[in-house]
Structures are given as C-alpha cells and as structure tokens.
Amino acid sequence: MDRLQLGFDQNVSGAEDDFPSLLRRKGLLGPIAFGPMTQTATQQQTWQSTEATTILAFKFTGGVLVAGDRRATAGNTVVYDRADKVLEIDRHSIMAIAGVPATAWEMARVLEHSLEYFRRTQLQEMTVDGKVRALSKLLRDNFGFVMQGIGVVVPIFATYDGNSKPEARLYFYDAMGAQFEATDYAATGSGSPAVRGILYYENTWGAKPLHNLSEQEAVSLALRALDTAAESDTATAGVDRSGKVYPVIKIVSREGITTLPEGKIATVFKEMVA
Amino acid sequence: MIEEPYRWVEAIANRREYIEGQLAPGSPIAALGYREGILFVTLGQTRQKLFEIYDRIAMGAIGHPGDIERLRMAAIELASTEGFTRSAADVSLRRLAHYSLSPVMKTAFEQVYGPPYLARMLFAEVGVHPEDDLFLRVEYDGEIASNGATYARARQDFAVLSGTRQSVELMETFLKSEHKPDASFETAVNSALDAWSVGHMLLQASETNELPARDAITQHRQEQLAIAAIEAAVLERDGSRPIRYRSLADKELRSIITQ
Numbered sequence: 080m081d082r083l084q085l086g087f088d089q090n091v092s093g094a095e096d097d098f099p100s101l102l103r104r105k106g107l108l109g110p111i112a113f114g115p116m117t118q119t120a121t122q123q124q125t126w127q128s129t130e131a132t133t134i135l136a137f138k139f140t141g142g143v144l145v146a147g148d149r150r151a152t153a154g155n156t157v158v159y160d161r162a163d164k165v166l167e168i169d170r171h172s173i174m175a176i177a178g179v180p181a182t183a184w185e186m187a188r189v190l191e192h193s194l195e196y197f198r199r200t201q202l203q204e205m206t207v208d209g210k211v212r213a214l215s216k217l218l219r220d221n222f223g224f225v226m227q228g229i230g231v232v233v234p235i236f237a238t239y240d241g242n243s244k245p246e247a248r249l250y251f252y253d254a255m256g257a258q259f260e261a262t263d264y265a266a267t268g269s270g271s272p273a274v275r276g277i278l279y280y281e282n283t284w285g286a287k288p289l290h291n292l293s294e295q296e297a298v299s300l301a302l303r304a305l306d307t308a309a310e311s312d313t314a315t316a317g318v319d320r321s322g323k324v325y326p327v328i329k330i331v332s333r334e335g336i337t338t339l340p341e342g343k344i345a346t347v348f349k350e351m352v353a
Numbered sequence: 354m355i356e357e358p359y360r361w362v363e364a365i366a367n368r369r370e371y372i373e374g375q376l377a378p379g380s381p382i383a384a385l386g387y388r389e390g391i392l393f394v395t396l397g398q399t400r401q402k403l404f405e406i407y408d409r410i411a412m413g414a415i416g417h418p419g420d421i422e423r424l425r426m427a428a429i430e431l432a433s434t435e436g437f438t439r440s441a442a443d444v445s446l447r448r449l450a451h452y453s454l455s456p457v458m459k460t461a462f463e464q465v466y467g468p469p470y471l472a473r474m475l476f477a478e479v480g481v482h483p484e485d486d487l488f489l490r491v492e493y494d495g496e497i498a499s500n501g502a503t504y505a506r507a508r509q510d511f512a513v514l515s516g517t518r519q520s521v522e523l524m525e526t527f528l529k530s531e532h533k534p535d536a537s538f539e540t541a542v543n544s545a546l547d548a549w550s551v552g553h554m555l556l557q558a559s560e561t562n563e564l565p566a567r568d569a570i571t572q573h574r575q576e577q578l579a580i581a582a583i584e585a586a587v588l589e590r591d592g593s594r595p596i597r598y599r600s601l602a603d604k605e606l607r608s609i610i611t612q
Binding site: 188189192195202 | 401404405406407425426429433434436437438596
C-alpha cells in the first residue's frame with residue numbers, strides 16, 4: 080500500500096527533537112555548515128571579524144541593563160540608523176546581537192521559537208542553562224559560515240533565573256559558541272574595547288560598583304559608554320546629537336523585560352551626558 | 354473480508370461503537386467566550402487535559418493519553434513551523450483543523466487494519482472581538498463541529514466536549530440559556546463549572562435526557578469541587594502580549610466561586 084498523504088507523520092513524536100532539527104527535517108532551515116567551502120579560502124583570506132556595532136550589558140540594582148546602538152553598516156556605508164539589535168526572546172530573556180544582521184536576526188527568531196516550542200510541547204519552562212546552551216548550539220551550527228567569511232554573530236544573552244536562585248544572569252559568547260557567564264558586565268561588537276575599558280574602570284574605581292547603580296545612573300553610564308565607543312568606531316552610532324535617534328535600552332528583572340521609552344532616555348541624556 | 358463493502362461498513366460501525374465506549378467516561382470540558390477572552394474549565398484529579406497550542410490557540414482533549422499526545426504534538430509542530438516560516442498571525446485554527454488534523458484522523462479511523470485515534474478534542478482561537486472567537490470540536494473520525502451559525506441554530510459563544518453525545522447536548526442547552534458573550538470572568542467561571550456539572554451528572558446517570566434542577570446542579574458541583582481539582586486556562590483577548598494562553602491555578606479560582 081502506498082504511503083498515506085498525511086499532513087504530519089504519525090510515527091514521529093515531537094518530544095524527540097528540538098525545534099531547529101524539526102525545521103531541518105521539514106527543510107525550513109538551512110543545513111549546518113561544516114568548515115570552509117574550499118581549501119583556498121582558508122589559505123587566502125584570514126577570518127576577519129565584522130561585528131560592526133556596540134552592545135553592552137551590566138548588572139545594576141534593578142536587574143540587567145542591555146543597551147545597543149542603532150547603526151547598521153555594510154563596509155563603510157551606513158545602511159540604516161534605526162536597527163534594533165536588542166531583541167526580546169521570551170518574557171525574561173534578551174539576546175543582543177553584534178554581527179551579520181541576516182544571520183543574527185534569523186538566529187534570534189529560531190531561538191525564540193525554540194523556547195516556545197519546548198515550553199508548549201514539554202509543558203515546562205526551559206531552565207536558564209538550557210536556554211544558554213540552545214543559543215550556544217545555534218552558534219556552533221553556524222560556525223561553518225563564519226569560516227566561509229559570511230555570517231559571524233557574537234551575541235550577549237541576558238535573562239532572569241526565577242528558579243534555582245532568583246537572580247539576573249548575563250552571558251556572552253564567542254563566534255564558535257563558547258559561553259561565558261559574566262559576573263558584572265559584558266560588551267560585544269567593534270566598539271566593545273572602549274566600552275569594556277569604561278565598564279572595568281567604573282566597576283573598579285568608580286563612585287560605586289556597577290551592581291549598586293540606580294536605574295538613572297545605569298542609563299547615563301550606558302549612554303556615556305556608547306557615546307565613547309562611537310567617538311572612535313565609525314560603525315557605532317552612539318547617540319545622534321540632533322536628538323532624533325537614541326540607543327535601545329532594555330532592562331531584565333524579576334518582573335520581566337522593560338523597554339525604556341525614548342522620552343526617558345532623552346531626559347537622562349540631556350541631564351547627564353550631553 | 355474488508356473487500357466486501359458491507360463488511361467494511363460493519364467494521365467501521367464496530368470500531369465506532371468501541372471508540373465511543375472508550376471515550377464515554379471522559380470528564381467534560383467547557384470553553385466559554387467572555388468579554389476579556391476565552392475560558393476553558395474542567396475538573397479532574399490526575400491527567401492534564403488543557404493545553405496551549407500556539408499564541409492564540411488552546412486545546413482541551415479527552416481520550417487515550419498516547420493519542421492525545423501525538424495529536425497535540427502534531428498540532429504544535431504544525432503551528433510552530435507555520436509561525437516560524439510566515440508569522441504568528443498566519444497561524445489559523447481553521448486551517449490547522451480542516452487541512453491537517455481532520456484528514457489524518459479520518460484516514461486513521463477508516464483504515465480498519467490500523468489503529469484509530471482514541472481522542473476527542475476541543476480547540477479555541479481567541480479573536481480581536483468576541484464575535485471573532487472560533488471554537489472547533491474535532492472527533493476521532495475527523496468530523497468537525499464549529500460554533501458558527503447553521504440553519505438550525507444561531508452562532509454560539511461557547512463549545513463543550515464530553516464523553517457522550519447526550520452529555521454534550523445538555524451542556525449546550527444549559528449554556529445557551531445561561532451564558533452571555535459579554536459575561537465577566539467571574540460569571541463565566543461559574544457558568545462553566547455549572548455546565549461541567551450538568552455534563553458530568555449525565556455521564557453518571559445516562560438514562561435521563563432532561564436538564565437537572567438548579568439545586569441538583571449546585572449540589573453536584575459542590576460535591577465534586579470538594580474532591581477534585583479545577584483545571585482551567587484562559588486565552589486573553591488583550592493584544593499587548595503575543596502569547597495569550599495562561600493556565601489558572603486551582604487556588605485563583607476557588608475564591609470567586611459562588612456557592
């Protein structure tokens with residue numbers, strides 16, 4: 080008897096695979112790329128990091144603050160000045176991205192749907208460790224494309240762990256998918272060396288350590304840091320001086336994610352930064 | 354044997370009788386559209402019967418846990434891949450039930466050498482306005498009943514699921530007179546629990562075909578609430594968050610139940 084034309088395969092249980100492999104099974108997600116395309120590619124071009132942006136995140140009294148500038152570039156051309164690189168993955172998780180936008184946004188989309196899919200099918204929330212690992216696996220699967228010189232993504236992941244020990248958690252990654260938990264702060268993108276310097280200095284010798292900052296102090300520090308990064312890095316917009324475009328700032332806390340309204344950022348900017 | 358048409362019809366009839374017998378003791382589920390969303394209510398002690406399928410779609414089911422799981426997984430899989438490749442707004446219950454679930458269940462039911470799905474499901478999709486709410490009951494043979502208007506009756510703002518046809522019919526009769534689409538959450542919870550009691554009473558005493566008296570319903574409800582846990586969930590109409598499904602704890606509901 081011919082195989083029935085079924086809308087779905089009766090013999091496959093959704094419990095068996097995670098969402099990315101489900102997408103691959105249905106041909107909806109590209110294959111895992113293994114290594115460089117040709118031998119000459121590795122010999123001739125060395126891999127260059129192209130994550131042209133600045134993303135920073137640090138813990139303060141109200142949870143984790145994640146901020147990102149809004150410039151998208153292609154080479155030395157500014158493509159877009161209202162890009163949102165700080166993305167909400169679920170009610171308590173943020174993925175902030177530096178890297179090739181097409182890959183990064185797709186990765187964020189896969190991650191967002193993976194967590195939902197897990198929660199709906201397994202009837203339980205994925206643990207923080209599971210979420211961190213899921214992103215790591217996506218980066219790992221993408222590494223072949225990184226070696227080919229297309230599609231490097233270096234994200235930061237901020238979340239609130241409501242389960243084992245209630246606290247805000249912050250992770251940063253490298254392009255291969257290694258995850259590092261940050262105790263106080265993390266930064267990624269081409270403008271990150273400057274930002275990391277500022278955050279280290281503030282945390283060590285500033286008026287108070289980062290984790291004791293109030294929301295207002297945290298926002299002003301984030302804006303100052305992005306502005307500093309933009310000073311030397313052309314791929315970072317910092318704060319538009321004409322006052323039209325502000326960075327995206329989101330805060331993760333026990334209650335969930337808050338996106339700071341532009342008006343509020345503008346007020347802090349005018350009082351403390353400009 | 355199956356080559357003869359008459360034998361096939363007989364086999365199908367036997368199979369129907371067998372499945373109906375298996376599903377008969379299933380605890381009823383009531384789904385009511387109210388002002389702020391759609392409420393699912395049932396009572397039980399052991400197995401979870403209400404599930405989230407996608408952002409705006411929920412499911413209640415009775416039957417064999419293995420079959421319910423397979424169908425639930427398939428529904429989530431279809432909705433999730435559709436939501437991923439297109440957008441969450443492109444996921445629709447109508448397409449999910451009519452194009453994917455129903456044909457598969459019908460085929461499984463009629464292939465008399467293979468196993469049928471021992472499950473009966475109630476789906477709901479919350480709309481922008483109460484009149485956009487969609488309720489679909491999908492039977493083990495792929496038959497679909499919706500809450501839409503037909504020649505015989507007006508559109509309903511509720512749907513029910515139960516072990517037997519008589520139980521379903523009486524629950525519907527009860528809700529037709531009790532339930533209003535602009536009901537508040539509290540009113541909806543109480544109407545749903547009463548409807549559940551009507552359905553449950555009929556499963557226990559199937560010889561009657563009349564709606565029990567008000568006092569009897571209240572008494573039955575109290576007796577059952579004392580021994581069983583309430584399982585409830587809502588699909589919220591408020592569009593500020595993409596995910597509308599929220600399961601309600603037993604404790605949250607006990608305080609708003611009128612005695």
